[in-house]
Amino acid sequence: MQPLGKAASDDDRPLIERVRRGDQDAARILYERYFDRIYNYVYARLGRAEDAEDLAIDTMTRSLTRLDLFRDQGVAFSSWVYRIAHNATIDHYRRQGKAILVPLESATIPVSADPSELAVDQLSNDDLREALRALTDEQQQVLILRFFQDLTAAQAARIMGKSVGAVQALQHRALGSLERVLHGRTNN
Amino acid sequence: MTPEVQRLERLAERLRSVDPVMPSPGAKIRGWNLVLAAVEQSASGRSRSHPVRRLVLAAVAAAVLLVGGAVAASADSLPDSALYPLKAVVENVRGALAFSPSDKFAYHLDLAQTRLTEAEAMIARHRVDLAAQALSGLNDQLNQAALVVQAERLSDPALAASLENRLVQAIAIHDQQLAGLQGQVTNPAAIAAITQARDRAAQALQTAAKPTSSDGGKPSTTSSDKGPGNGASATPHLTPKH
Numbered sequence: 001m002q003p004l005g006k007a008a009s010d011d012d013r014p015l016i017e018r019v020r021r022g023d024q025d026a027a028r029i030l031y032e033r034y035f036d037r038i039y040n041y042v043y044a045r046l047g048r049a050e051d052a053e054d055l056a057i058d059t060m061t062r063s064l065t066r067l068d069l070f071r072d073q074g075v076a077f078s079s080w081v082y083r084i085a086h087n088a089t090i091d092h093y094r095r096q097g098k099a100i101l102v103p104l105e106s107a108t109i110p111v112s113a114d115p116s117e118l119a120v121d122q123l124s125n126d127d128l129r130e131a132l133r134a135l136t137d138e139q140q141q142v143l144i145l146r147f148f149q150d151l152t153a154a155q156a157a158r159i160m161g162k163s164v165g166a167v168q169a170l171q172h173r174a175l176g177s178l179e180r181v182l183h184g185r186t187n188n
Numbered sequence: 189m190t191p192e193v194q195r196l197e198r199l200a201e202r203l204r205s206v207d208p209v210m211p212s213p214g215a216k217i218r219g220w221n222l223v224l225a226a227v228e229q230s231a232s233g234r235s236r237s238h239p240v241r242r243l244v245l246a247a248v249a250a251a252v253l254l255v256g257g258a259v260a261a262s263a264d265s266l267p268d269s270a271l272y273p274l275k276a277v278v279e280n281v282r283g284a285l286a287f288s289p290s291d292k293f294a295y296h297l298d299l300a301q302t303r304l305t306e307a308e309a310m311i312a313r314h315r316v317d318l319a320a321q322a323l324s325g326l327n328d329q330l331n332q333a334a335l336v337v338q339a340e341r342l343s344d345p346a347l348a349a350s351l352e353n354r355l356v357q358a359i360a361i362h363d364q365q366l367a368g369l370q371g372q373v374t375n376p377a378a379i380a381a382i383t384q385a386r387d388r389a390a391q392a393l394q395t396a397a398k399p400t401s402s403d404g405g406k407p408s409t410t411s412s413d414k415g416p417g418n419g420a421s422a423t424p425h426l427t428p429k430h
Contacts, residue, residue, distance in 0.1 A: 022231035057219035065230040147203035
């Protein structure tokens with residue numbers, strides 16, 4: 001797997017102060033640090049490069065121009081950026097008129113299928129990405145953050161506003177749901 | 189570990205191995221241009237301190253909104269945008285206001301970078317025809333910058349040397365960007381256009397290195413001149429470092 005670049009860190013704080021003073025070089029560093037990650041995050045949610053580009057740009061624009069709204073008190077800048085991206089994704093879905101919070105039990109997933117037969121290694125990346133989008137909003141988010149973005153459970157918890165335990169439980173449920181979706185697809 | 193946990197662990201590992209989808213270079217550059225414009229606007233908004241001054245500025249802004257809005261919107265427009273022709277008009281006005289050789293040189297280098305950004309964006313959108321036009325524009329601007337250098341050789345050799353050095357650096361950076369772009373496209377027409385743009389950029393350096401014609405007239409070299417330079421100036425090695 002290719003690296004997505006430097007992960008969020010405490011290094012952001014001095015850069016944020018510089019951006020607040022109008023330092024464009026600092027803004028460029030933060031942009032370079034987060035743009036690819038946010039693009040990757042949004043793309044995993046939407047599956048369309050054009051939309052992912054627009055939303056990633058929108059997210060970075062909001063992040064770097066609305067720093068007056070960001071208070072570094074318990075919430076890292078990285079978490080703030082991801083939340084903006086998440087909200088932008090939700091807004092995008094709403095504008096497109098798509099339902100996003102699909103309860104798993106109402107989705108067309110063959111729960112009776114035997115998941116033990118799933119050949120994980122033979123699944124293509126596209127299969128995985130597509131199946132992931134059949135999950136609920138929170139399930140998608142936790143899997144993308146933990147496995148596509150390679151964040152820790154603690155980092156994902158801060159972004160999602162949950163406890164680490166809740167994220168771990170959600171992750172377990174999400175993996176189970178994904179397995180059932182994939183199994184349903186391979187049987188169809 | 190239960191069989192279920194083992195299965196889910198395998199699935200988690202498979203998810204970790206999914207290659208990340210990266211944005212195109214054009215999208216990244218376009219994004220930065222838009223973010224930078226917004227950051228600049230945000231910074232200038234914060235710098236306005238006096239309420240009365242803010243009011244006056246707001247009134248002035250409102251007065252020029254209709255005309256200025258379209259002009260400003262055109263600044264970031266791309267070749268496939270309806271506002272793009274307006275961008276060309278604005279650029280021409282800027283060029284007409286550049287009087288000194290240094291200003292003219294900076295103007296042409298700035299436009300060269302703009303054309304390159306446009307080309308990257310057009311390739312990202314699979315508009316090879318418009319990308320080729322933008323690349324041609326890039327070369328025209330580099331050649332114009334080279335002609336400014338050439339024209340200064342007799343009147344101000346020190347300035348000419350300084351400008352030539354900047355041109356060398358700019359073309360080397362452009363070449364790196366073009367090489368990166370070339371490595372990412374598969375369309376033969378796009379590859380050919382990029383290859384031609386790289387070759388013509390190197391020719392612009394040769395143009396800059398040529399002495400001005402002895403009769404003091406206009407430099408004789410055009411963008412299609414493929415003749416070698418006189419060797420007075422080192423042509424940079426344009427191979428990307430990465």
